[in-house]
Structures are given as structure tokens and as C-alpha cells.
Amino acid sequence: MAEYQSVIGLEVHAELKTASKMYCSCENKFGAPPNTLVCPVCMGYPGALPRLNKKAVELAVKAGIAMNCTIQQNSFQDRKNYFYPDLPKSYQISQSEKPLCVRGYLDILVNGEHKRIRINRIHIEEDAGKLIHDAEKGITLADYNRCGVPLIEIVTEPDISSSEEAHAFLETVRSTLKALDISDCKMQEGSVRCDVNVSLKEKGSEILGTRCEMKNINSFSGAVRGIEYEIKRQLELLRSGEHIQQETRRWDDSRGVSTVMRTKENAMDYRFFPEPDLGLISLPDDLVSQIKGSMPELPGEKLFRYTEKLGLKEQEAKIIAFDKDKAELFDHCLSLERASAKTLCSLIVGEITKYLNDTGDQISDTKLTSLALAELAGDTEQGRLSSSSAKKVLSELITSGGNVKEITERLGLAQISDPEHIQKIVAEIIAQQPKSVQEFRSGKTNALNHLIGLCMKASKGRANPAMVREIAEKLIKMEE
Amino acid sequence: MDLRKMTVSQLREMLISRKISASELLSVHLERIERSQLNAYITLNDKAMEAAREIDRRISSGQELPPLAGLPIAVKDNISTKGLRTTCASKMLENYIPPFDAGVVEKLRSAGAVIIDKTNMDEFGMGSSSENSTFGPVRNPRDPSRSAGGSSGGSAAAVCAGEAVLALGTDTGGSVRQPSSMCGVVGIKPTYGSTSRSGLIAFASSLEQVGAIGRTVADAALLQGVISGPDPMDPTCVIKVKPKNSIQGTLSGLRIGVPKELFGEGISDLTKDVVMRALSFMERHGAKLIPLSLPELRYSVSCYYMIASAEAASNLGRYDGIRFGHASSEHSSLAELFRNSRSEGFGREVKRRILLGTYVLSAGYAEKYYRRAASMRAKICSGFETSFSKCHMIASPTATGVAFPLGIKRDDPTELYSADICTVPANLAGLPAISFPCGSGEGGLPIGIQLVGRKFAEDQLFSAAYSFESLSGGYEQLITSGGV
Known part of the structure; x- marks a missing residue:
């Protein structure tokens, strides 16, 4: 046929x-x-x-x-x-x-x-x-x-x-x-x-x-x-x-x-x-x-730059490149050199897009500035804000505007990256969860994730997750 | 005092010196119209007296008068007049009242003209006898059993008979010049693009212009000067050239081309003879006659009827009986309403041209007809251009003979079409042309001569015609005596 x-x-x-x-x-x-x-x-x-x-x-x-x-x-x-x-x-x-x-x-x-x-x-x-x-x-x-x-x-x-x-x-x-x-x-x-x-x-x-x-x-x-x-x-x-x-x-x-x-x-x-x-x-x-002389970079060209040079995923790159306002925000944030393209992309494609879709607002209707977004992304990358805290700050930036540092402090969201503070939290959880500790020792790696989750919950999401993992592994091994 | 024989400058003098008022001048014309059997108009302007009184007020307060102040002027009924019925002599637009003034009407009004009436014509300008009118045929003032020519027959007849001092006609293929020839008056077809078409209800957009009709060259030239010039509402009318208002003339040194193709078959011997005598007269007064051949003019009539009809079919598609125009009372569906309205609303000649125009542009035939006509049109244009390197203007008879009896040619459209041989070339090439009387033929009826000029060279045409007019002792005298 x-x-x-x-x-x-x-x-x-x-x-x-x-x-x-x-x-x-x-x-x-x-x-x-x-x-x-x-x-x-x-x-x-x-x-x-x-x-x-x-x-x-x-x-x-x-x-x-x-x-x-x-x-x-x-x-x-x-x-x-x-x-x-x-x-x-x-x-x-x-x-x-x-x-x-x-x-x-x-x-x-x-x-x-x-x-x-x-x-x-x-x-x-x-x-x-x-x-x-x-x-x-x-x-x-x-x-x-x-x-x-x-x-x-x-x-x-x-x-x-x-x-x-x-x-x-x-x-x-x-x-x-x-x-x-x-x-x-x-x-x-x-x-x-x-x-x-x-x-x-x-x-x-x-x-x-x-x-x-x-x-x-x-x-x-x-x-x-x-x-x-x-x-x-x-x-x-x-x-x-x-x-x-x-x-x-x-x-x-x-x-x-x-x-x-x-x-x-x-x-x-x-x-x-x-x-x-x-x-x-x-x-x-x-x-x-x-007209040729005043032609800006076109969405198609942006798409190629985002995917080829910045390594963004096609679907996400399209969401930004094909939207004039998002692309403008993204490119401006990028030019401030505070955060990587991937972090900026995930914030724009994730939370910001969701907010805009839910409310029907344009970016220009919000209080968000490119400087604030770039700072937020930078703080997230450098571990000063957890991803869940970043969401809270972003939502505040969108609805009321302001300064990332000030909002982070006001909401008490700064990430805990002090090893002693984290060690204290982890030690408490380990003491409360002998069963999970035992399971981990017997080879169940999932048990560690459970413990980390409890640590994060105890810190209200503020503890640096990578540090929690590292310290938890170290403490459990030390107790052996 | 016969106002019928007066020129614009004489009438203006009388108005300024208050020998006559604008309202009296209007009344004299209205009385004449009332007694007239010519059927030259379709609708009287019920606001005319108001306009005349306004001019009288200006005269009595000693204001400076615009060039056409207080002169009763007739306007062809395919030129839109705001608030005044404009029918195109068609049942289709029997009750159409335009919501805006044509560009030329605006210019008339600001020049102080008193629009006296809307003149009768061939329906939508299609015809050359003014018989294709839903309001009946126009009669020739010089012999009421004959046609006044067309399609601007009402305008030419009105000026000839003294029912108006001046008139506007429109010329798509000779519609100003041919009736002017047949009524023994002066008619102008200006350069395409010199006069606004805004508000001119379109027949064939690429060919037509509004032209002046008067009893003397100076009168017609004055009116043409007033209505010419750019109009923001017509993007094809942008050239800022206006004919001068004062005309003086000499024939000395003027080179007049005489194309053999326009003195050939189909033109009555007497007409050829009268026109040739006029040309010899001009030669004796200093003009030089240049024999020419423009072989492509043999195709101008067929070329014209294809292009004009194709555009007409498109322009007339909008008359559906819904928003304006005649709506049939017989219908059971929308399609039937359209069909019946158009069947009842358009006359035979209009329908014939819609059919012809649709056919020559339809798939499979456009190459064979419309596009060949378009390329022939380009050849005609370049033929003229070549000729104008040898002469200033080109002369020919305007019509093939004198005014014909009403009714005789109705069933033979092709014969009527081929009678346009002398006038259509100027429309195809967008050139200015003037027709003025040069003698008379059978039954003492007038014969007109046509001069076609270079683009925007109206002035040259006016001065040549004016010289002829003054040297020959005036047109009425010429028509009475038979010629020079």
C-alpha cells in the first residue's frame, strides 16, 4: 500500500x-x-x-x-x-x-x-x-x-x-x-x-x-x-x-x-x-x-539563540521567545548578569507565566521589575533562597513590588546555610527517627530522603537542602 | 436683451453693475426651463434660489465676487450633489440622495455658482444619444426631432438652449465632446488626473473626467479652470496645474497634426469637408498642418469598449437594491431580490455592457480580450507620444456626422459604438481634448472639430480654439453660414 x-x-x-x-x-x-x-x-x-x-x-x-x-x-x-x-x-x-x-x-x-x-x-x-x-x-x-x-x-x-x-x-x-x-x-x-x-x-x-x-x-x-x-x-x-x-x-x-x-x-x-x-x-x-536599520531581534532569532546558545529547552524557549513582554524581561534580566539563563527561564516559564495565565494580566500590569527578578534568581542560585521561598518572594514582587532582600528578611525566608544551625536541626530529626536511620543503614536510600524532608519541614523550607543532605549523611555515618 | 447670447464675462459685468440680480438671472433661466420641451434636466435644484439670493446679498454688500458668482450652472446627473437627488438617469438610483458633494461640486459652490438643475443623460453615461435614460430622451435644441448626442446630452442641450449659462458633463469616451459637437457648443475633456472624480458616480474609472461645456471657449475654459486641481478625496487627481483664466491666442507657429485614420471611413463626407476647411482656415492664419498616421487608432473603439465595460461591470456590482437604489418588490429570497432589483433597475444598454465587461475579464477570456485591450491601450499612448514630437495638437472631426434623428440607431449598438472613433483615443491615452463648432452640415446642424493636446496642455487647446473662434466671427455665425 x-x-x-x-x-x-x-x-x-x-x-x-x-x-x-x-x-x-x-x-x-x-x-x-x-x-x-x-x-x-x-x-x-x-x-x-x-x-x-x-x-x-x-x-x-x-x-x-x-x-x-x-x-x-x-x-x-x-x-x-x-x-x-x-x-x-x-x-x-x-x-x-x-x-x-x-x-x-x-x-x-x-x-x-x-x-x-x-x-x-x-x-x-x-x-x-x-x-x-x-x-x-x-x-x-x-x-x-x-x-x-x-x-x-x-x-x-x-x-x-x-x-x-x-x-x-x-x-x-x-x-x-x-x-x-x-x-x-x-x-x-x-x-x-x-x-x-x-x-x-x-x-x-x-x-x-x-x-x-x-x-x-x-x-x-x-x-x-x-x-x-x-x-x-x-x-x-x-x-x-x-x-x-x-x-x-x-x-x-x-x-x-x-x-x-x-x-x-x-x-x-x-x-x-x-x-x-x-x-x-x-x-x-x-x-x-x-525599516531594516531599526529591525529588532525577531522572535524566531530569539528562539534560536535561546535554544542553541543558552541551551534552553525548546518548549520553554518558545514560551519566552514568542511572547514580546516575556522575552524583553528575560533578555533584560540576562543582561544584568546576576543569574543564569536556566534559572531565569524556569522562573518566567513557571511562576510568572502561571500568574499571568491565572489573572489575565500583562507583565506591565504587575509590579515586577527585571532587576528584582534577576536578584531573586541570583539569590536562588547562590543558595540564599530555597526554591519554595523564592516562590513566595516572587509572588510578593509581582503583587506589591519592592526589594528582594527586604522581602526575604521581612518574611523571614532567608535560606539557612549556617552549618551549625543545620546540624542542630538534623541532629534533632535523627534522634526522633531511629527507625528511618536504621533503614538507611540497611541500604534503603529512600529513608534518607524521608529524613531530609522532615528536616526541611522543621526549617520551614529555609534550610539549604544540599547542606541538609550532606550533614545528615555525615551524622548518620558518625553514629555508626 | 437675450441672455442666451451672453457670455460669462458679459453676465458678470451686468451682475456687478447691478443691471440684473443673480435671482433675476436664475428666474429667467427657470422660466425658460419651464417652457422647454427638450427634457434636458431630471431634477431641479430647490435650493437654487437660496444660493442666488446669497450672491445678491454679497453683491449689495460690495463683497468681491468669486469667478462664477450668480451664474446658473447645470450639473450632469452622475455628479453627486449633497442632498439633491442624483440618478445617473437610471431607475436603479431613482431615489438616491448623495450624502456628500462631488469634489467638482464643492469647487463650483465655493466659486459662487448657482446649481440650477441636474441634467439628463444616457444611463450611467453609457450611450451617445441621451436616449438611454429612464426619464426619456433629450431633444436637440437646434432640431427637436434629433438627438442632442450623449451621454452628456442634457448638459450640452441646456447650454445651447440657454437653460443654463454653463454646464458640467462627464467624458468617458466622448460624452462631453460629442454632444457639444451635435448641439454646437464648446466642450472639454481635460487631462486624466487634472479634475477630481470624487463623487462622480463611476462608469469607467480609468477613462473618465468631468468636463466643462460653454457657449464660447472662454466660458468653457473658465469653468474648467474652476473645477480643476487636486482633491484630497481623489488620489488620482494630484497634479497642481490649472489652466490660466485669461486666454489669448494666435495660430501662428502652431503645428496641428492631421491623422488620416480619423478622416477615413465612417465619417460623413460633408463633415470631413467642413473640418478640413476649418483646418485650411487655420493654416491661412499661421498654423502648419502636419499629415500623420496613427494606425493603432483603428483598434481604439474595440479596445475602449473592452476596458470601459470591464470597469463598468465592476463599478456597477454594488447596486443590489439593499442599501440604496431600486429594490424589487418581487422576491422570495435574498438572491432573488438582488436578481430582480438589477433586472428591473438597469436599462438594456447598461445590462449589455455589464455582460460584455464580465465576459472580457472572466477566466479563460481575460487574456484574449481585456489584457490584449490593455496592451493595445499602451500602444495607443505611445503612438500619441511619438506624434507629439511632430506637432502640438491633433485635429479631427469630433463626431462622424451631424445630430441624428431620435430613435433610428437604437437597435444597432455596434454602429453607434464605432461612431466614437474620433473621441475615445483621448480617453484611452488620458489626453486633454476640446470640441468646438466649425460649421454646419445637413439641415444646418452644427459640426464640431476636435483638438487633442499633450498632457496638461489644456491652455494650448484653449488658445487655438479661441483664435479660431475670434478669427471666424463666432460660432453662431459659423453654424448659420455653414463654415469658413
Whole structure:
């Protein structure tokens, strides 16, 4: 039986973070009452003409540079004609023939493997309105606030071979767009969406299979489920000797299935032609070099540095590298040279992330400073604070701020590293636990752990565990 | 005192010296409109008198008057006027009241113009007879059994008949120049990008411009000067060149190209003869005639109809009967509402062009039709460029003949299309062009001559036309006598 390999391409749409819409001065904002952010231009009134938002072009160029594309000095916009109630002009202004950015790539990391995903193009276009279907009343309401919101569409080559890679690619894209302030990428607000193209080819073959496009995917986990569903569906068809029909399918995330939207025979004919209402987009000579010059280290680059140079684990490195605020905190702490990357990483990925997830706060909402975190990590590493005490201090730093030393002292959490003090605690426990001591002597190493645990408990977690172990072993051997 | 024969500068003098007030001037025009059988307008501006009185107040307080102060000006009904119904002569927009003024209308208002009415036209500008109107055909003032030309037939007829002092038309393929020729007035199609399209209800966006119609070159040039210039609401209108307000002219040293392709088949012999006589007259007064050949112009009509229709099909997609426009009362589903509204709302010619335009851009045909037309358009542009190294402007008849009787050409669209041979090239190349009367033909009906200039060289066209006008003793005299 033939072995198949899945071939996946993505089209990612991201709303751009501009103050106004793509072609008019209406505010670009989510969540306003329906049809309050509209004007004759975005409502497609007769005679109203589009005016291109320069900021949107700059953001798209920025995205193109971040994704290693060739930026076309001259590009133009096209009309994509289709008739649907969410599109008041009956065409969408997009780019087809000559997009802003072409031939780029983005490197991803999956299970320790680096992979380069080529990007075919990044173009600008406008968003459509939103239709709200009220099944109960049997009506559809149209909200045109989103009409004309600027978007970029990132189109990959079919270089992705699994849902896992697709997920890694999407995460890399999202973190890059967020890091550069190009897009909010808020899934729940629909500010980033994607379409996936899936086909199967025989392993080792160069010939691509028939592809199906899946639309209406609005979460990364939805993309993963949708891709897996589609691979399975196509595989079953091929295995039972059937052919794949080229078609566009709609993903229903709540039911976990996709259904046919239109077949090849009913494919849309968009009748693209150059948008006559807008001139050529001619970039200022220095725009690209200016953006390149001010480009910060990107999340993908951070990820490689964290894993390759700092030796962080892939999953943990991703949590930090793909989050602008966490990465900033981490890198700043690291630059203070008070603690190692691993200690900082475990604090950020552990306690801090947990706190942020629980409360929904941003790092900037907390009282935590990078200096305090670096000191805390340093004290932990040097044995001045036990890991359980460090957690308590950290929680105080997050909610009230302050100085590590002061909090440690106020809460009485300084680690006990005085050998005499520790010896006193250990001696007491040994005296109380003759049975465990006996067991240890007879070869049960676990018994020692039990004794150490009791010592830690007696010191309220403050005793230096390594010293407790050392002293306990020494005392038991001395008594022999 | 026949105000119909007065020029803008004469009327302005009368207003300033208070021989007549702006409200009286308006009333005279309104009375004429009331008695008119021409069907030149669709909607009267009920705020016109208010605007005229405001000008009168300014006159009596001795304020300086803007260039068009108190002049009744007609505006073609595809140019948006805030609060005043704008129909495009279509059932589809029968009740459409624009929420904003077109860029050119804003400029008119601030120049003190009194917008008197919205003129009749071919539906959405599609046609050259002003018969494709849901409000009935426009009649030619010089012979009411004949067409006024189109699509700006109402504007040309109104100016000719003295129902307005000046008028705005729009020109996508000759829609200002051809009716001007047929009514015996002066019409301008300016350089693409010199005049705002904001608020002009689009037919073919890459081809059309708003143009002035007047009874003399100076009148039309003045109006064109007022409406030209950049508009922040139209990114394709950015060039800061304005024609000068004063025109003087001499024909001496002027090189006029005469392309044989525009004096050939399909153009009536009498028209060719009258136009050639006008050119010889200009030669006698110092111009030099340069014989030219522009072979690519043979394809301009087909090229034009593909591009214009493709853009039209896209521009007209929005009329779905939901947010504005005609909504069918017969429907049992949303799709049916769309279908019926469009079927009932658009006229035959508009539907024909939507079908044609959809076809030439559709998958499998775009390469064969639309893209070939686009590359032919580029060839036409470069053909003009080459010609302009040999001459300042290019002359031809404007139309293939005099105004035709109403009704005769209705069932033969291709014949009507090919009559646009002389006017469409300027639209395809975005060049300025002017049409002015140079004599008359069958039945004493006027014949117009067209001059096409280099980009943004409107001034050259105006001075050439003005020289001809003054040397020949004026247009009315020319039309009466048959020519030079």
C-alpha cells in the first residue's frame, strides 16, 4: 500500500494595527456598536473613492522585511470582484499581479529540527464586513465596522508537512507580527485568521496531489484540527481507491468537521484587474533601509539563540521567545548578569507565566521589575533562597513590588546555610527517627530522603537542602 | 436683451453693475426651463434660489465676487450633489440622495455658482444619444426631432438652449465632446488626473473626467479652470496645474497634426469637408498642418469598449437594491431580490455592457480580450507620444456626422459604438481634448472639430480654439453660414 506525505500551504490574514482604515479615515477599532465606524468610502457609496493608508503600507513592508521577502519598490492594487453582502462595493481591493512583498521565508523549530518555510508573497488588502446570522429569527445582520480594515495576507509555498509544523509556523508568524507591532493578532477578535491548503502526495514522488482549501479557520488549534481532519479524510479516500476532488471546504470547529463550500466547477472567478482608483504604490527610496536599520531581534532569532546558545529547552524557549513582554524581561534580566539563563527561564516559564495565565494580566500590569527578578534568581542560585521561598518572594514582587532582600528578611525566608544551625536541626530529626536511620543503614536510600524532608519541614523550607543532605549523611555515618 | 447670447464675462459685468440680480438671472433661466420641451434636466435644484439670493446679498454688500458668482450652472446627473437627488438617469438610483458633494461640486459652490438643475443623460453615461435614460430622451435644441448626442446630452442641450449659462458633463469616451459637437457648443475633456472624480458616480474609472461645456471657449475654459486641481478625496487627481483664466491666442507657429485614420471611413463626407476647411482656415492664419498616421487608432473603439465595460461591470456590482437604489418588490429570497432589483433597475444598454465587461475579464477570456485591450491601450499612448514630437495638437472631426434623428440607431449598438472613433483615443491615452463648432452640415446642424493636446496642455487647446473662434466671427455665425 502506498505511503502518503501531506503537503500543506497556508494563507494567513492579519489585521494591521493602524489608527484608521485602509482607504478612509474611519477609526480601525474592534468592538464598537455595529455600523458606527463607517463612511461613504467604506460603505461603497456611489462616487466615493479610496485613499491609501500609508501606515498600512509601511507595516506590510515591515512584515515583508521580517519574513525575508524582496520588497517591490513599485507595486499596485487590483480589484477582486465578488458579490456578497459583506462587501459593499462588490469588490475587494487587494493585490494580485504585483504585490508589495515576494519570495521570503520564515524558519521554524519543531522537535529540535529547523525548517525553512518559503513565503510566496505578502500583500495588502481590505477586510470585509461581518455578517451575524440569527438562526432563531432567521435573519442576517450586517456590521460594516470591519469593512476596509487593513489586512496583510501572507501566502506560503506548500512547504509544510504536518499540522505540528503548521502550528509552529503560525506561532512564529503571530509572535513576529506582535513583536513588531504590526498586528494585535487577537484570535478571539478575529484579527488573525487563516486558510489552509492540503494535499497528499505519494512518498518520494515529486507530483503533488489534488489540493483542497479549507476556509473559516480562526484559531491555531482549529488549524491543527482542521489539517488533521483533512489529511485523514483524503487518506481514507485515496486508500479506498477514490480520487480527491479539488474543492473549497468550510471548517466547522465546534463539530470538528469540514464540509464542501464549492467545487471546482463552481470556483469563484474574481476577474482581477488593476484598481483604477488608486495609483501605483511607489515606496520612498529610503523606506526599506530605514525599516531594516531599526529591525529588532525577531522572535524566531530569539528562539534560536535561546535554544542553541543558552541551551534552553525548546518548549520553554518558545514560551519566552514568542511572547514580546516575556522575552524583553528575560533578555533584560540576562543582561544584568546576576543569574543564569536556566534559572531565569524556569522562573518566567513557571511562576510568572502561571500568574499571568491565572489573572489575565500583562507583565506591565504587575509590579515586577527585571532587576528584582534577576536578584531573586541570583539569590536562588547562590543558595540564599530555597526554591519554595523564592516562590513566595516572587509572588510578593509581582503583587506589591519592592526589594528582594527586604522581602526575604521581612518574611523571614532567608535560606539557612549556617552549618551549625543545620546540624542542630538534623541532629534533632535523627534522634526522633531511629527507625528511618536504621533503614538507611540497611541500604534503603529512600529513608534518607524521608529524613531530609522532615528536616526541611522543621526549617520551614529555609534550610539549604544540599547542606541538609550532606550533614545528615555525615551524622548518620558518625553514629555508626 | 437675450441672455442666451451672453457670455460669462458679459453676465458678470451686468451682475456687478447691478443691471440684473443673480435671482433675476436664475428666474429667467427657470422660466425658460419651464417652457422647454427638450427634457434636458431630471431634477431641479430647490435650493437654487437660496444660493442666488446669497450672491445678491454679497453683491449689495460690495463683497468681491468669486469667478462664477450668480451664474446658473447645470450639473450632469452622475455628479453627486449633497442632498439633491442624483440618478445617473437610471431607475436603479431613482431615489438616491448623495450624502456628500462631488469634489467638482464643492469647487463650483465655493466659486459662487448657482446649481440650477441636474441634467439628463444616457444611463450611467453609457450611450451617445441621451436616449438611454429612464426619464426619456433629450431633444436637440437646434432640431427637436434629433438627438442632442450623449451621454452628456442634457448638459450640452441646456447650454445651447440657454437653460443654463454653463454646464458640467462627464467624458468617458466622448460624452462631453460629442454632444457639444451635435448641439454646437464648446466642450472639454481635460487631462486624466487634472479634475477630481470624487463623487462622480463611476462608469469607467480609468477613462473618465468631468468636463466643462460653454457657449464660447472662454466660458468653457473658465469653468474648467474652476473645477480643476487636486482633491484630497481623489488620489488620482494630484497634479497642481490649472489652466490660466485669461486666454489669448494666435495660430501662428502652431503645428496641428492631421491623422488620416480619423478622416477615413465612417465619417460623413460633408463633415470631413467642413473640418478640413476649418483646418485650411487655420493654416491661412499661421498654423502648419502636419499629415500623420496613427494606425493603432483603428483598434481604439474595440479596445475602449473592452476596458470601459470591464470597469463598468465592476463599478456597477454594488447596486443590489439593499442599501440604496431600486429594490424589487418581487422576491422570495435574498438572491432573488438582488436578481430582480438589477433586472428591473438597469436599462438594456447598461445590462449589455455589464455582460460584455464580465465576459472580457472572466477566466479563460481575460487574456484574449481585456489584457490584449490593455496592451493595445499602451500602444495607443505611445503612438500619441511619438506624434507629439511632430506637432502640438491633433485635429479631427469630433463626431462622424451631424445630430441624428431620435430613435433610428437604437437597435444597432455596434454602429453607434464605432461612431466614437474620433473621441475615445483621448480617453484611452488620458489626453486633454476640446470640441468646438466649425460649421454646419445637413439641415444646418452644427459640426464640431476636435483638438487633442499633450498632457496638461489644456491652455494650448484653449488658445487655438479661441483664435479660431475670434478669427471666424463666432460660432453662431459659423453654424448659420455653414463654415469658413
